[in-house]
Amino acid sequence: MDREQRREERRQRREEYRIRWEEQRQQYMENAPRHGHGWTGLFIVLIGVAALLHASFDDLPAWIFSWQMFLIALGLFLGLKHGFRGAAWIVLIAIGSFFMIQEFYPDLAIRRYFWPLLLIAAGAFIIVRPRRKSWEQCMRKENKANAGNTAGAATNIGATGSTDSFMGSGETWSKDDFVDSTSIFGGDKKILLSKDFKGGDIVNIFGGTELNLTQADINGKVTIEITTIFGGTKLIVPANWEVKSEAVTIFGGLEDKRSASVMNSGGDKVLLLKGTVIFGGIEIKSF
Numbered sequence: 235m236d237r238e239q240r241r242e243e244r245r246q247r248r249e250e251y252r253i254r255w256e257e258q259r260q261q262y263m264e265n266a267p268r269h270g271h272g273w274t275g276l277f278i279v280l281i282g283v284a285a286l287l288h289a290s291f292d293d294l295p296a297w298i299f300s301w302q303m304f305l306i307a308l309g310l311f312l313g314l315k316h317g318f319r320g321a322a323w324i325v326l327i328a329i330g331s332f333f334m335i336q337e338f339y340p341d342l343a344i345r346r347y348f349w350p351l352l353l354i355a356a357g358a359f360i361i362v363r364p365r366r367k368s369w370e371q372c373m374r375k376e377n378k379a380n381a382g383n384t385a386g387a388a389t390n391i392g393a394t395g396s397t398d399s400f401m402g403s404g405e406t407w408s409k410d411d412f413v414d415s416t417s418i419f420g421g422d423k424k425i426l427l428s429k430d431f432k433g434g435d436i437v438n439i440f441g442g443t444e445l446n447l448t449q450a451d452i453n454g455k456v457t458i459e460i461t462t463i464f465g466g467t468k469l470i471v472p473a474n475w476e477v478k479s480e481a482v483t484i485f486g487g488l489e490d491k492r493s494a495s496v497m498n499s500g501g502d503k504v505l506l507l508k509g510t511v512i513f514g515g516i517e518i519k520s521f
Contacts, residue, residue, distance in 0.1 A: 277311045278484070297337055305330030312437070312461065315510075325418050326439065328355075413458075417441030417465065426450040433457045438465035438514065446470045448521060452503050460509035460516060462486070468517045471505060477518055479507040486511040490518045 288299045297303060309326030332351075336344055409427045413434030416422075418441055425446040433456040436443050442465050445458075452475070460467050460481060471477060479488050488511070507516065 277307075280307070297334065300334070300337065302330045302334040302337065306334070308463065312439075312463075315461065413445065415443050415445075417443050431456060434459070436460045436462075436467055436509075438462040438467060440464045442466045442468070444468040444470070447475075447505075448472055452505065454502065455504040455506055457506045457508055460507060460511065462509070462511045462514035462516070464512070465514045466517065467511075467515075468519070469505075469507075470519050470521065472503075473520045475503045475505050475520075477505045477507065479516070481507050481509045481511055481516065483511045483515075484513075486514045486516075488516040488518070492518060492520045 284299060287294060305326045309323040309330065311323075312326065313323035332344070332348065336342065406423070407425045407427060411428045411430055411432045413424060413426060413431075413436070415424060415434070416437045418439045421442045421444070423444045423446075427449050429451045431447065431450045431452045434445075436445070436458065438461070440463070445468070448470055450472075458469075469477075473492075477490065477492075481488065488507075
C-alpha cells in the first residue's frame, strides 16, 4: 500500500470519527434539556421540602439547613444534571464540605487554611485541569495508534472549543463547531469563527462567560445549554439570527438588548437557549 492510499484512509477515518463525534454531541444536546428541566424541578422541590421541615420541626440539626449544605446540594445537582462532567460540581462540594467540617469540629480552626488551600487548588487545577476531548484530539490519538507516520494527518488540527476557567479570565479564538466553557470564580471570553456552529454547553459558578458569535454561522436550529449560578452569560449574535429561550430562571432573568426588528426577523437561523439560571442572568446583544 503506497503513501497516497494510507493518507486517504487516514482522511476517511478522520472524517468518519468527526461525524460520529458530532452526532454524539447533537444527541446529548437534544436529550439534555429534558433531563435538565427535570433535575431543576427536583432541586427546587427538595429546597421547598427542606424549608418546610425547618419550619415544622425545631429539633432537626441546624447543619441540614446551613449554607454549607446548600453548596453541597448544589454541587450534586450540577453533577447529576451534567453527568458529573467538568469541575463546577467538585468545587461546590469541596467548599461546602470544607466549612461543614468546621461546624462539626470547631476546635480544628481550619478556616485559616481556606485561602492557602484555595490557591493551591487553583494552581493544581490550572496545571492538570480536565479538558473534554474534541474529535480532533481523538483523531490525533487514533492516528498515533494506527499509523507510525501521522505528522501530516495532524498538522492542521486547531484549538478545541473546551475552556475551563478557575479564578481567572482570558479571551480565546476558536474555529471549533461546539463550544464547551466552564467558569468558576472567573470569566471566559470566546470569539467563535466556525461557519457550521453546532451549539454548546456553558457553566458559570460565581463567574461569567462572553460568547461572541458575530463571525460564526449556523444552519437551521442549534442549542446552547447554559447553567449559571451567581453569574452571567453574555451572547453577541449576528443580526440575522433568531434567538429563542427555554431556559429556567430562578431569581434571575434574560435581557435581550437587540432591536424589535431584529428580534422578530423570523429567519431560518435559530439559536435556542436552554438550561438553568439561578441568581444570575443572560444578556443578548447584536452589533
